[in-house]
Structure formats: C-alpha cells, structure tokens
Amino acid sequence: MSHDVHVEARSEEEYKYNRRKASQAMRNQVTVFAIMIFLTFVAFATVQAGFSAFLVVPLILLFAGVQVALQLYYFMHLSEKGTGIMQFFMYSGMIVAFTMILAFVTIIWW
Amino acid sequence: MNLKSKFTPQSWPEHPELSTAEGKNKVVGFWIFLGGETVLFATLFATFLALKNKGPSGMEFTTQNLFELPLAFIMTMLLLTSSLTSVYAMYHMKNYNFKGMQAWLAITVLLGLGFLGLEIYEFTHYVHEGFTFSQSAFGSSFYTLVGTHGLHVVIGLAWIVLLMVRNAGRGLNLYNAPKYFIASLYWHFIDVVWVFIFTVVYLMGVIK
Numbered sequence: 072m073s074h075d076v077h078v079e080a081r082s083e084e085e086y087k088y089n090r091r092k093a094s095q096a097m098r099n100q101v102t103v104f105a106i107m108i109f110l111t112f113v114a115f116a117t118v119q120a121g122f123s124a125f126l127v128v129p130l131i132l133l134f135a136g137v138q139v140a141l142q143l144y145y146f147m148h149l150s151e152k153g154t155g156i157m158q159f160f161m162y163s164g165m166i167v168a169f170t171m172i173l174a175f176v177t178i179i180w181w
Numbered sequence: 182m183n184l185k186s187k188f189t190p191q192s193w194p195e196h197p198e199l200s201t202a203e204g205k206n207k208v209v210g211f212w213i214f215l216g217g218e219t220v221l222f223a224t225l226f227a228t229f230l231a232l233k234n235k236g237p238s239g240m241e242f243t244t245q246n247l248f249e250l251p252l253a254f255i256m257t258m259l260l261l262t263s264s265l266t267s268v269y270a271m272y273h274m275k276n277y278n279f280k281g282m283q284a285w286l287a288i289t290v291l292l293g294l295g296f297l298g299l300e301i302y303e304f305t306h307y308v309h310e311g312f313t314f315s316q317s318a319f320g321s322s323f324y325t326l327v328g329t330h331g332l333h334v335v336i337g338l339a340w341i342v343l344l345m346v347r348n349a350g351r352g353l354n355l356y357n358a359p360k361y362f363i364a365s366l367y368w369h370f371i372d373v374v375w376v377f378i379f380t381v382v383y384l385m386g387v388i389k
Binding site: 080089096097100101108115118128132134135139142147157161163167172174 | 190191192195199208209212213215216217218219220222223224226227228230231250254257258261264265268269272275276366369370372373376377380381384385387388389
C-alpha cells in the first residue's frame with residue numbers, strides 16, 4: 072500500500088475553477104433530487120388514482136428504474152470518468168439479480 | 182507526503198477519496214460488495230414476490246388490507262432526503278470543509294433515525310394485528326426483505342456515527358476521506374434498495 076502520495080498544490084486560478092465546477096455539480100445534484108421527488112410523487116399518485124394495474128405496474132417500475140439510475144450515476148458518481156470497473160461489477164450483480172427474480176416470478180409457483 | 186498530513190482547501194486534491202492507492206482499492210472493493218448486495222436483495226425480492234399473500238387457508242392478511250401508503254410515502258421522503266444530505270456532506274468533504282461535512286452527516290443520521298422509528302412503528306403495528314414473522318410464508322418473506330433493509334439502515338447509521346465520533350478531533354485527511362466516501366456510497370445504496378421496496382412491496386401491494 073503506497074504511503075507516498077503526490078499531491079500537486081493547485082494554483083489560485085485552478086482552485087477557484089475547481090470550486091466553481093464543484094458548486095455547479097452540486098446544483099445538478101439538487102436538480103436530480105428534484106426529479107426523484109417528482110417521480111416518487113407521480114408514482115404514488117398513479118397508484119392512488121386507481122388506474123388499471125396493466126398501466127400502473129409497468130409505469131411505476133419504469134419510474135423506479137429511472138430513480139435508481141439517477142441515484143447510481145449522479146449521487147454515487149458512476150457518471151464520472153474511470154468508473155468502468157465499478158460499473159462492471161455492479162452490472163454483473165444486476166444481471167444475476169434480474170435472472171433470479173425472473174425465475175421466481177415465472178417458473179416457480181405454489 | 183504522509184497520509185495524515187494536514188491540508189488547506191487549496192492543497193486538498195480534487196478527488197481525495199481516489200488520490201491514494203488505499204482509497205482507490207477501497208472504492209473499487211466497495212462496488213464489488215455492492216454488486217453482491219444487489220444479488221442478496223434480489224433473492225429476498227424474488228422470495229417475497231413468490232410468497233406474496235400466500236399462507237394458511239383462510240388467512241386474512243393480504244398486502245391490500247395490510248399496507249398503508251401514507252406511512253410508506255413519509256418513509257420514502259425521509260430516506261430520499263437523507264440521500265441528498267449525504268451528497269451535501271460529500272460536497273463539503275471535497276471542499277475540505279470538515280465542519281460542513283460533519284453537520285450534513287448529522288442531518289443524514291437524524292433523517293435515518295426518523296425512517297427507522299417509522300419502520301419499527303409499522304412492524305409493531307402489524308405484529309399487534311397478528312401478522313407476525315411465523316404467521317405465514319407471506320409474513321416470513323415480508324419481514325425478511327424489509328427487515329434486512331432495516332438492518333442495513335441500522336448498520337449504515339452506526340457506521341456514519343462511528344466515523345463522525347472517531348474523526349471529530351482529527352479533521353479531514355487522505356486516510357479518512359475514502360472512509361467517509363464509501364460510508365456515503367453505502368447510504369445511497371440503502372436508498373436504491375428502498376426505491377424498489379416501496380415500488381414492488383408497497384405500491385404494487387396496494388394495487389387491487
């Protein structure tokens with residue numbers, strides 16, 4: 072494990088630029104949060120409104136998928152560079168997860 | 182440069198959690214763990230979906246007459262908001278603002294505690310109605326799925342509180358920045374799982 076860490080001191084200009092970039096990124100995160108809140112509201116509202124299950128179920132599953140994607144790519148920073156290996160492991164987990172759920176809701180019954 | 186050396190906001194790296202080999206390994210290793218956690222929760226979701234509303238003949242408990250949406254809605258809002266507050270905490274971590282980070286993490290913990298309190302209330306309410314873990318296959322699968330998520334919330338809260346207490350007098354350095362970062366990843370993952378729980382268990386449960 073390396074204890075030799077080379078940290079380049081940033082110049083004043085670079086520092087200010089990075090700070091501005093970070094606060095812009097934070098504003099984007101708040102926008103993402105607003106979208107997630109909105110999707111949650113719509114999901115609850117469609118269920119409460121009592122539409123047909125054939126319409127509501129795919130819709131709320133889609134909303135859940137979008138919310139999770141936003142959470143993973145923005146809140147958990149997977150949209151940044153150099154996250155390929157992390158995405159590989161996460162997607163591998165998701166493929167196993169999807170297969171398992173598919174099997175349990177289709178070919179297993181009581 | 183030593184891992185524990187002091188920084189100024191200007192000398193603090195842009196990605197403190199990835200600027201040491203240890204930090205990089207921690208983050209990648211944690212994503213491998215999260216991939217495994219995804220599979221763990223998938224088994225519990227699959228079991229729940231297969232055993233939903235199944236039990237001894239004449240069982241009165243179904244998702245439709247058991248679940249109450251307003252409660253699930255408040256719990257969802259608490260956890261979603263706590264996810265944003267931990268994003269704020271990591272924003273301050275990257276700006277080398279230790280007090281700001283600790284304050285936002287404290288808010289995260291409070292929201293998490295609120296969520297946990299409501300979940301405990303919900304479970305005790307069901308148990309008083311007679312819907313227990315051993316009452317039916319439905320009961321077992323429900324409590325195992327939602328309870329495992331609740332356990333994750335407990336672990337996440339204990340983890341964040343421990344980090345805050347342990348590093349309170351120490352301030353930020355390249356040794357503990359990755360620790361804070363992966364604790365926040367864990368907290369986001371808890372919210373990811375909850376998004377599916379409120380959709381698949383609660384919302385799909387109350388649809389007639």
